[in-house]
Amino acid sequence: MNKYDLITIVGPTASGKTTFACHLAYNIDTEIISGDSRQVYKSMDIGTGKDLDDYIVNGKNIPYHLIDIREAGDKYNIFEYQHDFHKVYTDIKGRGNLPILCGGSGLYVESVLRGYSLVNVPENxxxxxxxxxxxxxxxxxxxxxxxxxxxxxxxxxxxxxxxxxxxxxxxxxHPLEANEFPPINSLVVGVDIDRELRREKISKRLNARLKEGMIEEIQSILDKGIDPEDLIYYGLEYKYVTLYLLKKLTYEEMHDQLEIAIHQFAKRQMTWFRGMEKRGTKIHWINATMPMEEKIASVKELLNR
Structure with a gap:
């Protein structure tokens, strides 16, 4: 397993990548670094799909990082993510573990894999x-x-x-300076899910989250004094549910427009991952419907080649 410095698991929303990453982490006894641009925010749980129960496998808590590190309403960016990632990554590696990076925010993931040269752009x-x-x-x-x-x-x-x-x-x-962080030699695994199955899972998951209290969760954030525009900024669930709570959309309009937006987002995610491949990142795709044991065995085989 010394060939790689990191395992990266990517895939579109609703592909089951987090569950897979957690079971893999349990199997090889390691920790997970989130590669999600919205799960960094506290109180934004249902809408971002943190699914923290997934991080308990066979009674064991899987350590996770870069989740719940900022307050709702903050404007976290890729520059900050890159620095936060490397702090965690260095710590995990220093303890002799092979970290797993898991997430669907392609730009965040690619920024650390390829060592993007970034600047902290001030407000204009x-x-x-x-x-x-x-x-x-x-x-x-x-x-x-x-x-x-x-x-x-x-x-x-x-x-x-x-x-x-x-x-x-x-x-x-402001010309970019030399890269602050080097590229990382990572085994990249993509969870490939059939388009129709993905659409079905997205629709079911949206309805489940609404029943679980997503609207109430977003209302509670607004009740804390967070500016509605700051929630709309996060897009998807936070955009459409906030517009509904502001009475700018009916419930049906909110539901239907949000469902379409999530489907479009999943399509854009896959476009990004295909772009990563064109830019030189080798992604080993495995079928989302494979039994968990086979998925884990596939990754371990790739590690040991």
Whole structure:
């Protein structure tokens, strides 16, 4: 197992990658580092699908990292993630373990695997003022005018689009320095789920989360004084449920628009992972419907080749 410094498990939402990662971690006695851009926030549990019960396997708690490290309402970014990841990664490696990175936020995952050179882009108040009344489609078009697009995977709100433009504008006048972190030699495993099965699981999971109290969870965050725009910024569940709670959408509109948005997000995730492969990352795809024992055996075989 010394050939690799990390195991990475990726896959679209509802593919079962977290459950798989936890069982693998149990089997090889290691720890998990989250690669999810929204699970870093406290109190945002149901909507982000933390499913913390998955981290208990056969009565054993699987150690996990980079979950619940920031307050809801904060604006966590990839620059901060890269630094936080390496602190945890170095600690786990220093204790002689082979960490597992698991998540569906492709940009976050790729940033650490390839050692992206990043800068901590400050807020540009003039730029934000300039674009504050633009529509999402207009902002997306503006973002596309930059030659070195950073990421459009999660740009599903105007705030996120403006932030992406802010990053690109900053990069135009601030050349990136040499990489602070080196690329990581990782075994990358993708959980491949049939499109129709994925759609079915997404729809079932959305209904289950609504029954579990997702609306109440988001209302409780708003009740703490968090600005609704800060929740809308996170997109998907937090965008549409907040709009419903603000009475800008009916329940049916919220449900249907959110369901479509999650399906579109899963499709964009797969597009990102295919892009990673084109950019040189070898992803070993395994079928999501394989029995857990076979999935684990497949990874262990890859490790020992």
């Amino acid at each position: 108040k003039e730029l934000r003022k300039k674009y504050e009344n633009h529509s999402l489609s207009e902002l997306t078009e503006i973002l596309g005018s930059y030659k070195a697009l950073h990421n459009t995977t999660d740009v599903d709100t105007a705030q996120r689009a403006i932030r992406a433009i802010e990053i690109e504008e900053y990069k135009c006048s």
